[in-house]
Amino acid sequence: MKQAARVRSLKGELTEKVLRGDVRGLVASLNSIIKSGKDKKKAALIPFLCDLAKATDMSDAMTGHGSNGMKWHKASKKIFAYMKVKGKGGLIRFLRKTLGSASDERIQAQWAEDKVRLEMGGHMGNYVAIGGIYGGLMKALGIVGPVPYELEEDESHLNGKVAFDSHRDTPVGTCGINSSNHQCNANHNHLPLGSTVGAYHRIIKFGVEEKRACYIRVVVVTPLHPLLPALPVVIHPTCLKFDCDWVLKSWERNYAFCRGALASSLGPVPQGSGSDGAPALFAAMKKRMNVKAGSGRFSVDAPGLVLTGKLVDVDGVKYVTDLHMQDPRHCFALLFGNFLDNSSRDAWIGKYPASISDYRATASLAEQSGDSHGAIKRHLDRSDAQNKTAPSVLVALRMMQCMEKAVGGDYGPKQPFEGTLAYSRLLSRFLLIFFGQKQAVSERAKHAGFFVGMLRRMRWHIKKTPGLTLTANFIPLQTYEHSIYAAQVAVLKFKAQKEFHPRHPMHVEKSGSDKVEHTFSEMRGFGKVLNNQQDCNAMEARERLETLVTLFKYEAEDNGLNFEGETRATQRDLMIHLHENEADADADPSQLCDEATLSANWIAGDDEAKVEAERLGMKPSVYEEWWDKPYLLEEEDLVEMEEADRADSSGDGGGGGGGGEEADDDASDDEGTEIGNAEGSDLAHLLTSVVAPPQRRTKTNPLVAVPEALGGGHVFKSTLINEFNSSNSKLSSDRISRIRASTSAIADVEAAQLAQAAAKASGGSVAAGPGDQPGAAPAAGAASVAANANDPTTTTDATEAEGAEEAGAREELDAANEIRVGSDVAFAMLEGSVASPRYVVWIGRVSRVFKGKKQHRYPVVIDSSLPPDICLVCEWYSATGDRLKFHFREVIDRMKYSLLHFIGLVRIDLVTASSSSSSSSSSSSNKRELYSITQEQRSALDEALKMTTPVKRGSDVTVGEKKRKQESKEQERKEDEERMQRPRTDFGGRKGGREGTRAGAAVGGGGGDDDDDDGW
C-alpha cells in the first residue's frame, strides 16, 4: 500500500489527503517528504503549507479574520504576489477567503522589493539584472552557456505624454534638447530633481525646451533557445531621429554591456541584432555583414552566399557575431503583398503572371468540386493587408494542391495559375527555412538555397526580358534585399550553431524581431484594458516591461517556485503546420550540420531552383553567365531598383503596402489582432491587476519649491510636469496656485507621518506589527502610511513596512492628481447678496461624479486642464467659528457643481467624535463630529481663492494682496495670455442659505457690474 501511494505525485497525494480531511495522513506525508529530501527539491512547498496552516490556526473561527499579524515566509509571499499578478483578481480573493493568505500590503511589499528596475537607455545595470535572471533560469533548466542570442530592436508608438518618475526623481518622456539638428539621445536622463527652486526651473526647461518623444525604442535580448524567454534590456523614449551611424554606435555600447554582464550566463557576445526592416537598422546590418576574406571572417563556402559574420576573441575563446537578421515573418508578408497583391505592380514569374485573384478563383473551383482548400473568406479578401495569417494559409499545401488541380484541368478547363502556384511554392519554402517543425537543418539549408537562387533568377529574367522592368514587374527593392538577406543569415546561423553551440538545439524560429513586437503587444495590451485607451506614455511602458521581467525573475530564483512560462509566445500568426505533411515525423533540432553539408544542400537547393526556373521559362536560349551565377551584379541592380523605386514611390497605394513598405507594418499588425486573441487579452487582463508601487517615497521628495515671484510654496513635481501635457509654454500663476492647493493637502500627510514616526520612536518598543493597525478613519491611506513608516522597532519586517509605505505613498500621489468618490475637494463659491457678492471656499466630500448627464465611475485626472463636462455632487463640510474647523453633513445640498469651480484637493481629518469611544462607528454620534484642516492648507486655499476673487472696493482683499496680485497679473499677461481662462467669471453660486440653484450664473448675470472685472 505505502509503496503504491509513493508512486503518486507529491502534489496529488497531498491534495487528496487535504480533500479527505486526512490530517494524520497529511502529517505522515510531510514527514516522509522531509525524510526523503524531496522538500529540498521543492523548497517552497513546506513553508507554504506551513504558512497556510498557521494562518488558519490564527484566524478567528467565526469571522475568518485575525491572521493579520502573522509573519509569512518569503516564498509564500512570492507565490501570492505571482498569483496577484497573473491570476486575475478572483484567484487571489478566493485564496484569501478560503485559505487566508498574506495581506495585500505584504504581497505588495514583496513585489516592490523584488521588482526589477530598468533604467531608461542603454545601461550596464539593466544588463546585469537580465543576466542574473538568465543565470538562474539556465541553472534551473540545466542549460550550459554560451547560448546563441540576438538583440532584437524596434520602435512603437506612444501617446507622448511626459511624466514624473518619482522612483528616480526625474521627469520622463523626452529624447534630448529640441533643435533643428536634433538626434535622439538614448540615454537622455535627468539628474534627480531635488526640491529647490532650481528644480522648479529645471522642470520648466524640461517642459519647454526638450523634444517630446512619441515612440519608444526597445531592445530585447532573445536567446535562440526554445526554453529561454526574451527579456527587454534597453528601453527609452525617442522621436525616431537617428541614422545608421547612431545605430552602429548604439550596438557598440550594447554589445559591450553584453560582454560585461551576460558572459557568465548566455555568453559575452550576441550573435547579432534583429529588426523588421527599418532603413537605418538595415543599413547598419549591411555595413557589418561584409567582412573581407581573412582571419576574422565567418562565412559559409557556398556559391552566392555572400553575407558574412565576424569572429571575435574573448579571453582566448572564439565567438561569432554580426549575424543580423531581418525578420522572416515580416519579409514573408511583404513578399506576398508586394508581389501578388499590389495594384501598382504587374507580377511575372518567368513567362507566367501571378496574382492574388488566382487564389480566389481556385477556392471557388475547389468548393464546386467539394475539395477543401483551407482558406476562409477573410483570408481570400485580405481586408487586412498586414495580416500574416492569410498569406500563410494561401500559400499552404492544401491551397497549392487545389491550384495544381485547377492548372492540370481537374476542375474543368485548365487554368493559367502556374505563376501564382510557383510563387506560392517559393514562399512556402521560405517559411520552412525558419519555422518548419519537420525540417532537418540540412533541409532548411536546401530551402534557403532554393529561395535565394529562385528569387535571383526571377530578377535576372525580368531584367533581361524586353517589356518587363524590375520596378513594374518585380518585388520592391527592400522586400528583395531583406528576404535574400534573411535566407542567407539563416544558413550562417546553422553553421554557427554547429561550431559554437553544438550542445544546444537549433532554434532559428525566434530570430528577427518577433520577440520585440511581442513585447510591444504585451506592453500595449494591458494599457488598453487599464485605461481603456490604446497606448501609454514612456513611463507606463517601462513600468509594464519591468513587471514582465520581474515575473521571469521569480521563475529564475532558485527557491523552488516554478510558474511555467506561459507568456512565452509560439508562432501565432503563421500557420506553419499547413505547410508540412502531418504524417511526417518532427525533425530533431539537435542534429546539426557542418559547413560542407550546409554548402552541399545550399547547392542542391539552387539546382532545384534552376530546374524550376527553366520550367517557368526563365532560362536564356543562349547561355549566359547569370544562369549559373545569379548572384552576379546584384548590388548594381539594387542601386538601379532603388532609384526607380524612389522615382516611383508616390503612386503606390497597393494592397501590400508597397511604397512605404516598412513604415507602419510592424507597428500595428500583430498587436492589433493579438489583443483580441484569448492569449493576448488574458495576459493583458492578468497584468492589469498589478498595482506595483513604482516609487520609494523614502528616497525622493515629491515636492518642488515654487519661485517667490510665482507665490512661493511647494507643488507636486508630478503635477507640475503633467501640466506640460496640455501646454508647452510656461505656466500661469493661476495654474501654479491650483497645483499648490492640491499639493498642500498631501504635504500634510507627510507631516503627520513624521510626527507619528517620531512619537513611535520615542514611545519605546510597542511592537504594533505592520498590517496590525485598527481600522482607521476614512482618510485611511494616510493613517496606514504613518503607522507603517520606518519603525526601528519592527526590524524583522522592515522591508514589508517599507513596501507598504510605498504602496501608501503611491495612493497618496494618485490621490493628488485625481478626483474620485470620497475625495475631499474645495470649491470657490459665490455668496452674499447681489449687491456685495463674495467668494468663499467650500469643502465637500465627493459622493457622485457626473460626466455630462451620466454617472462617471472613473477617477477624474486633474493634472492638466479641468474637464468642463465633469460635475460633482458632494456632502459638505460647513464652517464653524474656527477657520480651521468644520462640521460634516450638517448642510445638505445635492446640486451638481461643475469642476470649473474646483480649486484644489483638501485633506481634512476627523478631530473629535464627541462620543467617548475612539473606535465608535458613525452611528453612535454622527451629529457633532469636528473636522479640521491645517493652517497651511487654509492659507493655500485662501490663496487659491484670491486668484479667483474680483478685486472690488468693499471686498475683503487687502492692499498688499492686491498689489501682489497685480504683479502676478503683469507676469501672467506676459507669460501667456491665452491661458487666462477659467474659474473666474462664472462661478456657480452657493448662497448662504442653500437654495441649491446654479445661482452663480444668475447672480453673475444680475450683478453684471461685478463680473466685468475679471479680478486680475
Ligand SMILES: [Zn+2]
Ligand atoms: Zn529625438
